[in-house]
Amino acid sequence: MIRTRFAPSPTGFMHIGNLRTALYAYCFARSQNGKFIIRIEDTDRTRYVEGAIDRIYRTLDACGMKEDESDRIEGACGPYVQSKRGKIYAEYAKKLIELGGAYYCFCDKERLESLTDEIGNRKYDKKCASLSKEEIAKLLRLGIPYVIRQKIPTCGTTLYTDLVFGEIQVDCADLEDNILLKSDGMPTYNFANVVDDHLMGITHVIRGTEYLSSTPKYNLIYKSFGWDIPQYMHLTPIMKNERQKLSKRDGDANFEDFTAKGFLPQAIINYIALLGWSPKNNTEKMSLSELISAFSIDGLSKSSSIFDEAKMKWLNSQYIKELPFDEFNKLAIPYYENSLIASKYNYSMFSSLLQQRIDILSEIPEMVAFIEQFENFDTELFVRQKLKTDKVLAKLVLPKLIDLFKNLDSFEHQSINDSIISLCENIGLKKGQVYWILRIALTGKESTPGGGIEIALLLGKNRSLERLSLSYSLLH
RNA sequence: GGCCCCAUAGUCAAGUGGUUAAGACAUCGCCCUUUCACGGCGGGUACAGGAGUUCGAAUCUCCUUGGGGUCACCA
Numbered sequence: 001m002i003r004t005r006f007a008p009s010p011t012g013f014m015h016i017g018n019l020r021t022a023l024y025a026y027c028f029a030r031s032q033n034g035k036f037i038i039r040i041e042d043t044d045r046t047r048y049v050e051g052a053i054d055r056i057y058r059t060l061d062a063c064g065m066k067e068d069e070s071d072r073i074e075g076a077c078g079p080y081v082q083s084k085r086g087k088i089y090a091e092y093a094k095k096l097i098e099l100g101g102a103y104y105c106f107c108d109k110e111r112l113e114s115l116t117d118e119i120g121n122r123k124y125d126k127k128c129a130s131l132s133k134e135e136i137a138k139l140l141r142l143g144i145p146y147v148i149r150q151k152i153p154t155c156g157t158t159l160y161t162d163l164v165f166g167e168i169q170v171d172c173a174d175l176e177d178n179i180l181l182k183s184d185g186m187p188t189y190n191f192a193n194v195v196d197d198h199l200m201g202i203t204h205v206i207r208g209t210e211y212l213s214s215t216p217k218y219n220l221i222y223k224s225f226g227w228d229i230p231q232y233m234h235l236t237p238i239m240k241n242e243r244q245k246l247s248k249r250d251g252d253a254n255f256e257d258f259t260a261k262g263f264l265p266q267a268i269i270n271y272i273a274l275l276g277w278s279p280k281n282n283t284e285k286m287s288l289s290e291l292i293s294a295f296s297i298d299g300l301s302k303s304s305s306i307f308d309e310a311k312m313k314w315l316n317s318q319y320i321k322e323l324p325f326d327e328f329n330k331l332a333i334p335y336y337e338n339s340l341i342a343s344k345y346n347y348s349m350f351s352s353l354l355q356q357r358i359d360i361l362s363e364i365p366e367m368v369a370f371i372e373q374f375e376n377f378d379t380e381l382f383v384r385q386k387l388k389t390d391k392v393l394a395k396l397v398l399p400k401l402i403d404l405f406k407n408l409d410s411f412e413h414q415s416i417n418d419s420i421i422s423l424c425e426n427i428g429l430k431k432g433q434v435y436w437i438l439r440i441a442l443t444g445k446e447s448t449p450g451g452g453i454e455i456a457l458l459l460g461k462n463r464s465l466e467r468l469s470l471s472y473s474l475l476h
Numbered sequence: 477g478g479c480c481c482c483a484u485a486g487u488c489a490a491g492u493g494g495u496u497a498a499g500a501c502a503u504c505g506c507c508c509u510u511u512c513a514c515g516g517c518g519g520g521u522a523c524a525g526g527a528g529u530u531c532g533a534a535u536c537u538c539c540u541u542g543g544g545g546u547c548a549c550c551a
Contacts, residue, residue: 007551008551009550009551011550011551041551043550043551044549044550044551046550047550047551109549112548112549117477118477119477119478119547120547121477121478121547122547122548123547147549165480165481165482168480168481169480170479170480171479173479174478174479174480174547175479175547176547176548178548179548179549181549182549183549184549186549188548188549188550188551189550189551190551192551193551208545209480209481209482209544209545209546210545210546210551211545211546211551212480212481212545212546213479213480213481213545213546213547214480214546214547234481236481236482236544236545237544237545239543239544242542242543242544243543243544245544271488274488274489274500275488276488278488278489278490280490282489282490282498282499282500284488284499284500284501301482301488301489302481302482302483303481303482303483303543303544304482304543304544304545305487305488305489306487306488307487307488308486308487308488308501308502310487310501310502311487311488311500311501311502312501313501314500314501314502315501317514321514356513356514357512357513357514358513384511386511387511417510420510431509431510432509432510432511434510435510435511436510436511438510438511439510439511439512440511445511445512446511446512447511447512447513448511448512448513449512449513450510450512450513451509451510451511451512452510452511453510454510
């Protein structure tokens, strides 16, 4: 049985890169009829952020990824929060010492710092590795603070096969005797991840490449214990540009910032799935369940990829377009409420125009602002080379449009259209020319959520007339 | 700096010794049209550089260059 895990640290918000790691682990497990486990890695209490765990679950829920075991879903391998597993680590650390894979270290901070070299790197010199049993017992009795360090062979190489990168080989001499158990009794990642992955029966470890070259070290621990080593899939980072990882600070890498901006969770999931992985058949728009059935390890990329919000926007627009109208309208309401038209109109009129022409929901306020906002605008907008319209033509047409609107019996789409057509015939202009002038005169905007008639209908007869007159006066 | 890893267009990416080097986003042009948008059609743009191996290399090897990761009582 395949078992994968997502093991985030509750140190802040849910980063897009983390989400993608979770997504791959989830898809891989589901595609193999395996289990997906969530484990909270909170052994560093100084970095703990209140509410971060909730955010992790909230994000996973929003994306539709349901775990099989976690702190909130009972499983056989709990607890699923590392801070609640202190005793387990202590016990296994002792055992590892007995097995010769670790040792007590009593060196204090000052001594450790004295080991720092010119470039600022520091490597422990294994001083305590040669302490005798008696010395150790004595120091322990004296209550000297200690840590437990991994005992790494002084020579030889260690290697493993990563499922995406292939064979990775590292010289033991390049590895350090890392701290496994801190002086506060808590384990470091170096130890906790090994113990937990083993105890939780994880068969495939899926995580970022920052662990690619330290994995041999972890494998040494598995070997000391005589445990089976899991399979590894290391994932390349998502970059902001060629040289920087997606930054946490800018708020552009945060899942909830994206949803607040009006990105749909399924679009986000879909987009990030494609960053670093591609399906065999090249399809791009895929639901979570399609992602699961298409997922395969050999589609994983070895090189890092740059996050491109423009493409995610495009995907988002695809999802928006296919939403049932009522659902779109419902999602759009908060954005209307935050706009100049708040509680003044029947929002669904706008929704029917907007659904086909926005990429993200947050474009809505700007798109509808013209309804309430009509000020002096640049009359150069009347100039449109393709249609051969200009200010002179606008000056000619506007009075006729005003007359036309005044004399309209019924103010609805069909009748407006009919009279505009006959107007065009009378003065020998193309429909497009008149409509362009109408739309600009009504809105003062180059881009609007609808055409001239739609806008006129939204505004109503009186306001349309007001605006036409005002625009006409601007031409003098 | 040592060690590990990576390298196809502006971006994501197919490609695994023989292809006119896919596709998508973006961009540009045209068409449709009641503007923009939507939609349709089309264009330009890529194998980082250099040596090999081979009849033949984006694909294999080496070097160079560029980039990333790592070297914590952080994960």
